[in-house]
Every structure is written in structure tokens, then in C-alpha cells.
Amino acid sequence: MGPYPKTVRLKSGTEVIIRPLEKDDLEDLRSFYLDLPEEDRFYLRADVTDRAVVAMQMEDSDAEERTRFVAVLGNRIVGQAALLRSRHGWLQHTSELRCVIGHDYQHQGLAKIMLRELFQEATRQGVEIVFGKLAAEQTAAMRVLKGLGFKKAIVRRDHQRTLHGDLHDVVVLTCSISDAWARLEDLMHAMDDQGREFPSPRRGAS
Amino acid sequence: MIRYPKVYRAKDGRAIVVRPATADDVTPLLEFFLSLPEEDRLHLRVDVTQRDVMHRRLKDQPHWEVVRLIGIFGNDVIAECSIAHRTYGFESHVGEMRLLVAPDFRRSGLATYLGRQIFAHAIMMDLEKVEAAVMADDAQSVRCIKQLGFEREGVLKGFVKDVQGNNHDLLILALST
Incomplete structure (x- = not known):
């Protein structure tokens, strides 16, 4: 894995540390999950209120095979x-x-930074295709993924049950890693010039 | 409650016993998977040629509900059909179906029979949607899965890599319960 920990600066000027998740992070990771709004937590793949489940995850x-990074501020995990x-x-x-990004740290470019780390790791591991799943109504996040070279591949009908019990479609977006990497570099330069934000994809993690 | 064992009479007259797999089936299941062409094993998520992996596969896993039926001819496992779904989270109403039949028992009607049995389990598990994935250019599997009533949801380009390292499209199909 690359040179970690890395210190990165968010749009607010706050500095956070990006590093691989470690075994000692169990309690901090659990606190991070428990602090998420209930709706966000529902989109995790496991019941993270259960300590044993977080350990297993x-x-x-x-x-x-799971490669995980966390963003840490002080003693707190603020993104995963x-x-x-x-x-x-x-x-x-x-x-x-x-x-998944903590509620107070969304819209600060943290998701973009963490996606970049994932791309690097995917490249290192020889991955050829990356994909993400988004709720059909997450149009802002979808626009950003498309900007990175992701293309809408499939609409999964009634694939997501919301906390309120409704069924919604899920969009699977895919991207060749080599294309994604090239486009991310371009986008980073463009964002540096224009100061645009990267909306956080809220679904997922765990 | 569906009662087992059942006996399926294949089109050629062979009698195949169908029942849920148990932890005692590790060895015959290992032998079944090892007897399959390597390409057939590729569509499983774990390396089923490893005894310890196979052993864990037959145990309950947290956050998953799995029903796994096997077809037995004589003393040999000759087919496996499973449905699995997460018991937590936004996809918990969706089950994933997997079906593997030994080459000698294909076109015998067994695959369709097992698929229908598993679909009955899906209904009893309160699932609302069953999904299946096959290599888009595997005409026999596509025909079999469509016979069960599955409809195409879409294609993931280049998502499957065969044993020679060539990429193929993955066809995703789904069926509402």
C-alpha cells in the first residue's frame, strides 16, 4: 500500500489524516457508524450497532478481499x-x-480524496473495472461519477428498500480503471482551478 | 415448509434425490466441484476446491440466510442450487440464485426442477425479487434461466473473465416473486 498516513487539507482548511483501517480502530469505527444519521446507517451492508458485526466487517x-481507508481527525474517524x-x-x-462520509464532513472534498486513494489501490491490485451503486435519485453523485468516466450500466428495478419501506431503483455505474484514473487527474486540476465541490456518495460502506 | 428428500425423475429415467445440503456433505460437494470443468467453478464466489472454505460455506453466516439444495445420483452430488440474501439492509428483499449441474445431467430437466424448488423457497423467505447472473454468451444457461421466468435487467460489459483470461459480458436477470 502507498505511503500512509497522508495528511490532506479539506476545503474548510481542516487537515485530516488518511490511512488504512487498523484492528485498533474497532471502537472508533463503531462510534463513527453510530453517529451517522439513521437513514445513512441503513445503507450500510450490516447492522453496525452490533460490535461483533463491526469486528467481522x-x-x-x-x-x-476488503481494502479499507479511514479519514481521521484528532481521535475521530470522519470518513471511510x-x-x-x-x-x-x-x-x-x-x-x-x-x-461513507460523516455528516459534518460532507461537501468538503473528502469523498473525492478517498476515491482517489481507492483508485490508486485498485490500480496497484490490477483491478480492471470498478463499479458503484447509487440510488436512482442521487443525481448529483451520479453526475460526478459520470464526470470521472463512470457510465450507467444497469438499472436494478426495485432493488433498494428505503427505511420507510418503499422500493426504489438502483443504478450500477461502471468504469474502466485506466479511464477513471486519467479523468480523475483532469478533474482534480479543474476543481483546483474552479473550487468546485464533490458531493459525497452517501450510500454504502461497511 | 417443503418436505425433503424429494425424487426427481429425469427425462432419461434416472432418479435424482433432492434435499438440502448439510455440514456432512463437505466431501461429496468437494468431489462434485472438483469434477466440474474449471470454467463452471468460476461463477462461484469462493474457492470451493478448498476443504476449509467448503466447510465454512455450509455453516450459517451472520447476516445471511441461505437455502442450498443438492441433487444426488447414487452416492454422488451432481447438482447444487442455492438462494442467498442478506438479512439486513437495503437489499435484504433480494435473493441471489445460483445453479450448477454436472455436465452429464444437463438437458435432463433437473436445472429447471431445482430452479423452481428454490423459487418456492424464495417465496417462503418473503423475498420480493430473485436475481441471477450468467455469462451473456452462454446460450444454454441463458435459455435455462429464461425458462424459469427470469427477465433481463441489463448487461455489464466485460465483467466476466474466463479461464483463458478473455473478458465476456455478464447478463443480469431478475424475477419478481
């Missing part, structure tokens, strides 16, 4: 991003990207 499984890769089988060259 930190480990690789037989099916999945993960690259989920099949250990076996015909999807080994693909990876799902997931990113």
Missing part, C-alpha cells in the same frame, strides 16, 4: 472508504467502491 472473508474485491471466480478483475 473489518476482516476479509472467504468471498471478499472501501474497495471490495472478489477473492475467487470470474469477477476477480472487478471491484466495488464504497464510501
Whole structure:
């Protein structure tokens, strides 16, 4: 893995540290999850109110290799991003990207920074295709992913149940990692020039 | 409650016992998977040629509900069909179906029979949607899954890599319960 920890500056001027998730982070990670609004927490893949589940989620499984980064401010985790890769089988060259940012740290460019780390890691691991899942109504996040070279691949009908019980469509966006990397570099330069924000993809993580 | 074991009479007359897999089936399942062409094993998420992985696969996993049926001919496992869904979160109403049949038992009607059995389980599990993924250019599998009533949701370009390292499209299909 690259040179970590890294110190990065958010749009607000706050400096946070990006580094791989470590075993000692269990309690801090759990606190981060528990501080999320209930609706955001529902989009995690596991019930993170259960300590044993959070511990389990930190480990690789037989099916999945998980590369995780956290953004840390002081002693607090304020963001988490993960690259989920099949250990076996015909999807080994693909990876799902997931990113969740603490409520108080959204719209500060942190998701963009963490996605960049995931891209680097995906490249290092030889991943060829990355994909993300977004609720159909997350149009702002979708626009940004498209700007990075992601293309809408499939609409999964009634694939997401909201906290209120409704069924919504989910959009799967995919991107060749080499295209994504090239476009991200361009976008970073453009953002530096224009000071634009990267809306946080709120769905996912864990 | 669906009662097992059941006996499926194949089109050629062979009698196949169908029942849920148990932890005692590790060895015959390992033998089944090892007997399959490597390409067929690729569509499983874990390396089923490893005994410890197979052992864990047959145990309950937190946050997952799985029903796994096997077809047995003589003393050999010759098919496996499963449905799995997360018990927590925004996708918990969606089950993923997987089906593998030994080459010698394909076109016997067994795949369709197992698929229908698993679909009955999906209904009993209160799932609202069942999904399946097949290699888009695998005409036989596509035909089989469409016979079960699945409809195309879309294609993921280049998502499948075969044993030779060539990329293929992955066809995603779904069926509402």
C-alpha cells in the first residue's frame, strides 16, 4: 500500500489524516457508524450497532478481499472508504467502491480524496473495472461519477428498500480503471482551478 | 415448509434425490466441484476446491440466510442450487440464485426442477425479487434461466473473465416473486 498516513487539507482548511483501517480502530469505527444519521446507517451492508458485526466487517472473508481507508481527525474517524474485491471466480478483475462520509464532513472534498486513494489501490491490485451503486435519485453523485468516466450500466428495478419501506431503483455505474484514473487527474486540476465541490456518495460502506 | 428428500425423475429415467445440503456433505460437494470443468467453478464466489472454505460455506453466516439444495445420483452430488440474501439492509428483499449441474445431467430437466424448488423457497423467505447472473454468451444457461421466468435487467460489459483470461459480458436477470 502507498505511503500512509497522508495528511490532506479539506476545503474548510481542516487537515485530516488518511490511512488504512487498523484492528485498533474497532471502537472508533463503531462510534463513527453510530453517529451517522439513521437513514445513512441503513445503507450500510450490516447492522453496525452490533460490535461483533463491526469486528467481522473489518476482516476479509472467504468471498471478499476488503481494502479499507479511514479519514481521521484528532481521535475521530470522519470518513471511510472501501474497495471490495472478489477473492475467487470470474469477477476477480472487478471491484466495488464504497464510501461513507460523516455528516459534518460532507461537501468538503473528502469523498473525492478517498476515491482517489481507492483508485490508486485498485490500480496497484490490477483491478480492471470498478463499479458503484447509487440510488436512482442521487443525481448529483451520479453526475460526478459520470464526470470521472463512470457510465450507467444497469438499472436494478426495485432493488433498494428505503427505511420507510418503499422500493426504489438502483443504478450500477461502471468504469474502466485506466479511464477513471486519467479523468480523475483532469478533474482534480479543474476543481483546483474552479473550487468546485464533490458531493459525497452517501450510500454504502461497511 | 417443503418436505425433503424429494425424487426427481429425469427425462432419461434416472432418479435424482433432492434435499438440502448439510455440514456432512463437505466431501461429496468437494468431489462434485472438483469434477466440474474449471470454467463452471468460476461463477462461484469462493474457492470451493478448498476443504476449509467448503466447510465454512455450509455453516450459517451472520447476516445471511441461505437455502442450498443438492441433487444426488447414487452416492454422488451432481447438482447444487442455492438462494442467498442478506438479512439486513437495503437489499435484504433480494435473493441471489445460483445453479450448477454436472455436465452429464444437463438437458435432463433437473436445472429447471431445482430452479423452481428454490423459487418456492424464495417465496417462503418473503423475498420480493430473485436475481441471477450468467455469462451473456452462454446460450444454454441463458435459455435455462429464461425458462424459469427470469427477465433481463441489463448487461455489464466485460465483467466476466474466463479461464483463458478473455473478458465476456455478464447478463443480469431478475424475477419478481
